[in-house]
Amino acid sequence: MRQRQLLDAFVLELNNATAAREAYESLPAPLKPGAELLIRHDSAQIATPSADAAEWLKTYYCSHGGEALAA
Numbered sequence: 001m002r003q004r005q006l007l008d009a010f011v012l013e014l015n016n017a018t019a020a021r022e023a024y025e026s027l028p029a030p031l032k033p034g035a036e037l038l039i040r041h042d043s044a045q046i047a048t049p050s051a052d053a054a055e056w057l058k059t060y061y062c063s064h065g066g067e068a069l070a071a
Contacts, residue, residue: 009034010054012046012061019065020044023057031056 014020017039024037024046031053038045048054 008049009047010049010051012054012057014044014046014061015042016061016065017042017044019061020046022064023061026060027053027057 012020014023021037021039021044024035027035031048031050034050035046035048035053038047046057048057
């Protein structure tokens with residue numbers, strides 16, 4: 001997993017598309033506005049304008065089959 005901040009969005013680049021979809025779908029409603037999921041063949045990106053949502057997604061993703069944040 002890699003995280004970038006572009007303009008007003010936090011972008012998580014994820015290697016496990018299945019775990020990424022599960023994390024996105026499990027994102028609590030108050031954190032979901034503005035969040036977007038992009039699935040590729042075997043990877044995914046989640047973009048969100050919320051720092052709180054980005055932290056929630058990283059924690060959920062890592063604890064449900066995804067890899068940790070790369071250094």
